[in-house]
Amino acid sequence: MSVNRVERRPRGELPRVLVVDDEADIRELLDLTLLRMGLTADCAGTVAEAKGFLAAERYQLCLTDMRLPDGEGIEIVRLIGERYPETPVAVITAFGSTENAVAALKAGAFDYLAKPVALEQLRGLVKSALSLPQSRQTLDAAARSGNLLGESPAITQVRDMVGRLARSQAPVYVSGESGSGKELAARLIHRHSARSAAPFVPVNCGAIPENLMESEFFGYRKGAFTGADSDREGFFHAAHGGTLFLDEVADLPLLMQVKLLRVIQEKKVRRVGATVEEPIDVRIISATHRNLKDCVDKGAFREDLYWRLNVIELKMPPLRERHEDIPLLVAALVERIGDGNPPRVAPEALHALSTYSFPGNVRELENILERASALCADALIRPEDLHLAPTGHCDEAVEGGRRGETLDQHMDRVERQAILEALAKTGFNRTAAARLLGVTFRSLRYRIERLGIEE
Numbered sequence: 001m002s003v004n005r006v007e008r009r010p011r012g013e014l015p016r017v018l019v020v021d022d023e024a025d026i027r028e029l030l031d032l033t034l035l036r037m038g039l040t041a042d043c044a045g046t047v048a049e050a051k052g053f054l055a056a057e058r059y060q061l062c063l064t065d066m067r068l069p070d071g072e073g074i075e076i077v078r079l080i081g082e083r084y085p086e087t088p089v090a091v092i093t094a095f096g097s098t099e100n101a102v103a104a105l106k107a108g109a110f111d112y113l114a115k116p117v118a119l120e121q122l123r124g125l126v127k128s129a130l131s132l133p134q135s136r137q138t139l140d141a142a143a144r145s146g147n148l149l150g151e152s153p154a155i156t157q158v159r160d161m162v163g164r165l166a167r168s169q170a171p172v173y174v175s176g177e178s179g180s181g182k183e184l185a186a187r188l189i190h191r192h193s194a195r196s197a198a199p200f201v202p203v204n205c206g207a208i209p210e211n212l213m214e215s216e217f218f219g220y221r222k223g224a225f226t227g228a229d230s231d232r233e234g235f236f237h238a239a240h241g242g243t244l245f246l247d248e249v250a251d252l253p254l255l256m257q258v259k260l261l262r263v264i265q266e267k268k269v270r271r272v273g274a275t276v277e278e279p280i281d282v283r284i285i286s287a288t289h290r291n292l293k294d295c296v297d298k299g300a301f302r303e304d305l306y307w308r309l310n311v312i313e314l315k316m317p318p319l320r321e322r323h324e325d326i327p328l329l330v331a332a333l334v335e336r337i338g339d340g341n342p343p344r345v346a347p348e349a350l351h352a353l354s355t356y357s358f359p360g361n362v363r364e365l366e367n368i369l370e371r372a373s374a375l376c377a378d379a380l381i382r383p384e385d386l387h388l389a390p391t392g393h394c395d396e397a398v399e400g401g402r403r404g405e406t407l408d409q410h411m412d413r414v415e416r417q418a419i420l421e422a423l424a425k426t427g428f429n430r431t432a433a434a435r436l437l438g439v440t441f442r443s444l445r446y447r448i449e450r451l452g453i454e455e
């Protein structure tokens with residue numbers, strides 16, 4: 001097969017795919033497979049030819065090899081990202097070249113295929129790419145309706161990134177403080193991705209007892225252990241075709257991290273008690289409020305798994321860095337809480353919220369408003385209804401320092417602030433706050449009493 005423009009077939013409204021590969025037999029294989037799927041393909045053998053096709057046509061998908069005679073496939077990925085962002089592009093990488101695949105995903109590739117190309121995988125990839133919504137414009141509106149609210153530059157950037165990530169199959173690591181919207185962002189990525197018809201399965205990795213982890217994640221066969229009286233599917237099976245959201249991923253024990261890495265690499269799962277592995281197609285989005293890189297440095301998280309999960313990082317900004325969004329969030333949350341009959345918010349209360357540091361982020365704002373709505377008089381939320389932790393104000397937090405107090409007073413103030421922040425973060429749940437602070441429940445209770453903290 002020659003690789004010039006003459007090769008283009010006449011086509012009606014068939015979806016078009018641009019194939020870029022310098023090997024004639026691979027071009028032919030791809031061309032034929034796409035034709036059988038009811039698609040039409042243009043084939044290019046070089047970066048220059050691909051550029052020519054792209055300038056002349058709109059494509060529903062581009063499949064490109066990574067090594068081309070006059071350049072790298074990644075150039076095409078970048079060019080498409082800049083000039084033709086509606087076209088998903090997938091790269092074909094040499095066998096075992098994970099780094100290339102990761103580089104392409106980071107540069108904006110939708111997905112990758114490893115050589116030798118497995119036709120089943122190719123068909124799956126093509127179907128996913130063609131089921132993507134054609135316009136990215138729709139996502140911003142959709143993200144707003146999905147409640148990722150805010151007009152600040154920081155949250156606008158997050159929405160934009162969510163839009164781009166929804167058009168990719170890359171693993172995403174969502175970082176950010178507790179309550180900053182990590183799960184909300186992960187749900188949005190899934191909802192606007194080619195996987196949206198399949199389930200989004202959220203898993204709190206910190207909440208599963210260690211001895212049950214393997215069977216919960218991978219399922220088990222009847223008779224695998226006492227009590228296994230029938231076959232059961234795990235989280236991976238439940239998320240097949242969809243997205244598995246690994247929340248608090250830093251809490252996974254090391255042994256489980258090894259098993260997870262294997263599943264991600266092999267794209268296969270073996271149930272507990274089974275002899276064969278089953279192929280599994282799952283996109284992984286992970287998150288933790290901790291600094292995952294720190295966990296790697298301390299040896300608590302495997303570096304190889306870290307790089308597998310953190311192909312692209314989405315950073316959720318803390319609420320205190322986007323104070324301008326508070327009025328909008330307050331209005332939307334009060335409306336939701338009030339369910340048709342929302343209380344009003346006094347300007348002084350809004351001012352108090354606008355200068356508060358929100359250690360528990362949007363979740364804390366929700367809790368504060370829910371409590372205030374229930375307790376306020378005359379359906380008007382006043383500053384005293386908010387019960388803001390007094391030391392949680394920004395100016396005070398920034399000021400820090402000793403201010404002429406004795407060492408004991410200083411220590412008490414620091415302790416008090418840490419406790420108040422932990423209580424606020426956990427919606428005043430003492431057990432959870434104690435866990436967050438790394439002290440026992442009894443120790444926390446004693447400190448609360450000693451410092452005269454009122455909840």
Ligand SMILES: Nc1ncnc2c1ncn2[C@@H]1O[C@H](COP(=O)(O)OP(=O)(O)OP(=O)(O)O)[C@@H](O)[C@H]1O
Nearest residue numbers: 147148149177178179180181182183184289362363
């Ligand atoms: N930008 C936002 N607009 C509206 N609501 C938001 C926004 N961000 C977060 N929320 C709301 O705040 C709450 C906490 O969000 P979410 O559970 O996504 O946070 P998280 O970062 O995953 O928390 P954690 O670290 O504790 O798991 C949810 O009820 C969510 O709907």
